[in-house]
Amino acid sequence: MAITEEATKELTKGDAVAATVEQPLGILTRPTSTKGWKSWLTTVDHKRIGILYGGAALLFFVLGGLEALAMRIQLATPNGTFLSAETYNQVFTMHGVTMIFLVAMPMAAAFANYLIPLQIGARDVAFPRLNALSFWIFLGGGLFLVSSQFIGGWWSNAPDCGWFCYQPNGGVIFSPSRGVDYYAIGLQITGIASLISAVNLIVTCLNMRTRGMSMFRMPVLTWMLLVTQFLLLFAIPVITVGLFLLMFARLFDAQFFNVAAGAEPLLWQHLFWIFGHPEVYILVLPAFGIVSEVIPTFSRKPIFGYSFMVFSGIAIGFMGWGVWAHHMFASGLGPISVAAFSLSTMFIAVPTGVKILNWLATMWGGKLTFNTPMLFAVAVVSMFTIGGLSGVTHAMAAVDTQQTDTYYIVAHFHYVVFGGIINGLFAGFYFWWPKVFGYKLNEKLGKTNFWLMIIGMNLTFGPMHILGLQGMSRRYYTYSGGYGFELWNMVVSIGAFTIALGVLTFIINIFYSKRKAAELPPVGPDPWDSRSLEWMISSPPPDHNFDEPIDVHGLDEFWHRKYGYDDDGKVIAFATAAEVAQTGDRTDVHLPSPSYWPIVVATGLPIIGYGLIYSLWLCVVGGLFVVTGLFGWAQEPADDPNAVHDDHDEPGDDGDDAQGASALEQSSTEEMSVDG
Amino acid sequence: MNSRSGRLAALAVLAVVFLAGCASDAPLDSLDPKGEYAQSIDNLFVPVFWVAVVVFVLVFGATIVMWWKFRVKDPSDDELPAPVAGNTSVEIGWTIVPALILGIIAVPSMALLFDIRDTTDLDNDYENLDVVVVGQQWWWEYRYYFDGFDPDVDDFDTPADIVTANQLYIPADQEIPLYITSRDVIHSFAVPNLNGTMDAVPSLYSPWKIQADEPGLYFGTCREFCGLSHALMRTQVAAVEQADFDIWVGQQRQPYTAPDEQLQAFLDAARDPDAEAIEPTTAEERGAALFRSLCSSCHLAEGVNDDLYDGAELVSGAAPNLTHFSSRSSFAGAIFELYKADGSADTNQLEAWIRNPPAEKPADAENKRGMPDLGLSEAQIDDVVAFLMTTGEEPSDFIKQETVVE
């Protein structure tokens, strides 16, 4: 680990106070730069970490999308020969694993990291360095998983057991490549990242709200993200147990899934789905939260039924724990178990329905602006409804026996995952882009992006309902003519390429808009006339977020600072955003210092992973990284004593908790590295 | 017609196309029930589907209405809408109404669930018949027990009265009890025209049942991902008249008997350790000898190699029982046909299969999953095929015809 010295610390752009501090060279020197690519490796700023999450997730999104396209080329016509059975099985597995664990989850994490502190008026998350650690562990785990596609030959060592990896099919006998080892270890690594992040963000939400920001004044998005973190907190350990058993079974010949020795093959399914179903809500609740921010803004009305929105989110979070066996209706569970899970599954539709109707009610009577973020948000409402309704048809366990493991299910969950989640995340991208980067994405390209994606997704996933009812099973690498599958498979493939065009448009839009932005006036703090605190600060926000802690007096604080009521109860504007917003030019705020150690610790984990697969000696190397990193971490105060240190008025400063915090961080990470 | 009702009409048309799209010529179609259980599932699905369509039309329609009614048409209009923050009674209302709708749907759903899972007192003329369905990489085995099968005591190594593969024979209009299990990984047994899916889980014997109203050939498949050739693990259910079923049972319960005396004598001599070996002279005899020497390591044919066979050299421990091979119109996981639609035998595909099975159907023969390439010469292949074609009574013509999917 090369330690580079950059003596100047710049808190904000054009910071005149930036002090030059003499620092000794050595292992314990803090990194200080806040600019340049190196600063991204050591940053502990929640906003930059959010951007890193988003960027990494977008790259994985492209990768997972290419995998989807490869599958659709293979399946466009009967008896396709584009992929062999071996390759196809790896490709569909990696598509699922990538999209769930490396795209949807980190994209939600991007929003959570970036927006939670801003929406609750905090200066950063509770544990900035742990936050950095989460990201680097996630990235390491993700790259570790993806590397399985290249190491030991092109597509010969990737997991080939499906993202659900049912046992004993994922055992050494039936899956002799190293792929499932990558799966078991890689997902444990990303799980550690999610767990640390969940702890961090829960503490942030509970402990670091600005004055007056009671729990029930938090924006719906923050609420949904908080529920998500709770789901992660409790769901991740369950899959970790499963992966742990799987890893031991594969690497050390443990008997957990050896049916001949008396093992229960359904144990894995239970552990997987006890995690797997809350996981669905882990993915979808952030998107619901985003929609709940976008729709009120572009309807120019407050969210309809705030408390119903919040409580239905909490209810979904709770009920999500009681429905997992609906993935196992055909697995031979007793009819009473099936009946109980069937009922709980049907009724989870109720809180979801409440959300849909409340969004519609928010729009009703509003002044609707259908720009790109709004279009995506409205698309979530109707597309997710399709996914939810088809979900009701297989909540009926008997009917599900005709649908399970067919393309009908593939259609159902893609309407949820693409229609609900990806559309929601794109709404979020377009909505918060000006806040994060200081320029709006181009509206024309945005609408092109939207229509390509919405038409593409309906072409792709709509006909899958028909294919499924016609009896086409999932995870088929090929199909024969004569089963009535030809026409719709071709349509599906065309749809998939349409989606790809949409995503391409988005990427083009990013670069195009950035170039154009130089010619346009700055977007200002509040380009959409929004409602929550993040719009009260400049775009992009200053490093320290808020110049002064904001006193919150109610829901939608920012909006209420701009608007009031006249004597007739009519809404009138009495201040512009610019008048209300903070300037962000304060330069004396004490910020947590960057740190090398998160990335050092995180680097160790994939090395240990490779070691477990290939040579235990590598584990020692990886272990050294982890131990060195933790040692350095423990020695390092949470805040650099040499950094500019004048004022302590910001909320969320670790202050004299620093020592305790670092000790805790040490203990928790040490443990997790053992778990992993 | 304004754009709103136009869209609604388009949506209704879409929904009809959707259901019609399913009804095309698709042998695995779940909306084309041919037996009472599949029918009862269909009877529940279709009305709920329409309820769902109505709900979607309402939600989507509302969105369209709002686009039409509430979108900002004049950007200079600065007036803000009334900030309605909620209405508790409305919200309670739309919490309760969906719950009620779901409650109404739940009643028939629960009833049907217990109904299709109920395997006691099935209506058939074979009082103690149980069929054990064994999923295996990548084909289905069917084991008939005419004196009943007790999953708590027995396992699938208990000798069955009939062991066959790929085609499940049943008498039409009779309720047949199944026990579904697996020898290796999890599979899932689906014959959509006759009933829903039940997973084949190793170590579990999941009770299930099927019934076909009319004689016919019904197609099935493996639903649960089970490795390399999951896509090529199919099956068929041949529902025949009861009299034909009884004949079939009579034939299948017999060991292999050669169609001519000379071949029988050759086999008898080969099977008798004390007898003097006879040199094979015909293709069938050479094929029989080859079958005994090569195929015995995995395949059992009663009356041919039961003296040599001691379990398959596969991770799952079994390969298809070939005693009455040519009485089945399909092979290799029911993906290839043995007869043309006109009823004549077509051995080209069988030859190709024996020539190099992994090329015909992905397998992992190195790790003893699936049939390996045995490296036979063309002459040897012809001999084995000639012998295999002597192994059974040909199936009925309608089965041969319907086996061919075009």
Added chain:
Amino acid sequence: MTETATTVEAEVERHDEHDHPSDRSYVGVAAVLGLITAAEVLTYFFDVGPFLIPALMVMMTAKFFIVAAYFMHLKQDIPLFSGFFVGGIALASIVYITMLTTFEFWDSFDF
């Protein structure tokens, strides 16, 4: 510097408010725990028939609550902490007991 001093004082004050139990009472708690453990082991060795498992469960739960309440001082800390702990345990119990039920796990006991 004065600032730091004030903080320390505040800290001390805050802790004093908590009114931590004395060492003597900790030893007492530990003695109770030791006694229950001894009782557990004795229950195991003396044949109490069908009462074995219920009796053990009661004693285990008692030990659990004593450690959580006194050693982990959940009794004094804010209810939120107990909430996390009890919540985690309750969720784990519900979920895993349900899972074991689907395996007909309880049939293996003669209640």
Added chain:
Amino acid sequence: MAEAALDAHEHPETNTGMSNSKLALWVFLGSECLLFGGLISTYLLYRNETNGGPTASDVFEIPFTSVSSFVLLLSSLTMVLALSALRRGDETRNRIWLLTTAMLGAVFVGGQVYEFTAFLREGLGFTTSPFSSAFYTLTGFHGVHVSVGIVMLMSLVVVSLKGDLSKERAETVELIGLYWHFVDVVWIFIFTVVYLTV
């Protein structure tokens, strides 16, 4: 007024009034419940699946395990005494109790290692049966937690020897103590459910 109040403290009061670290630790312990719950359930499911190998009642030595359980219980006492000493400002006693706690923990882990080797000699290997795999995984996983705790306690002792563990940092000791008690609680559960209800 508000500004002044803020300035008076090194950091503002958190919303819950509890430090971030302590809150985080409790959040984390909530999560650990699901982790150990999963491993315990796996063990319970497989407790009779011995695959022809030794059964639980064949190998378990209840008297021995009772003693080591008692040792672990005792270490919880010494842990609270360590914290209590530091809160009084008695750094020496604190150090002694921390060391005692670590030693007791080490005795427990040593007992576990001894127990494992004894089981191994009786033919209960890790790969013998689902029962053995589940047993070793559960107890081994717990043992690793104890070992991590020992490392943390020893680090505290080192810090204390350097004179850096004063009264003001009692919370660090408290947090590691909470973790330690949690591990003890898990063992209370394992001892009863795994060993005594054979």
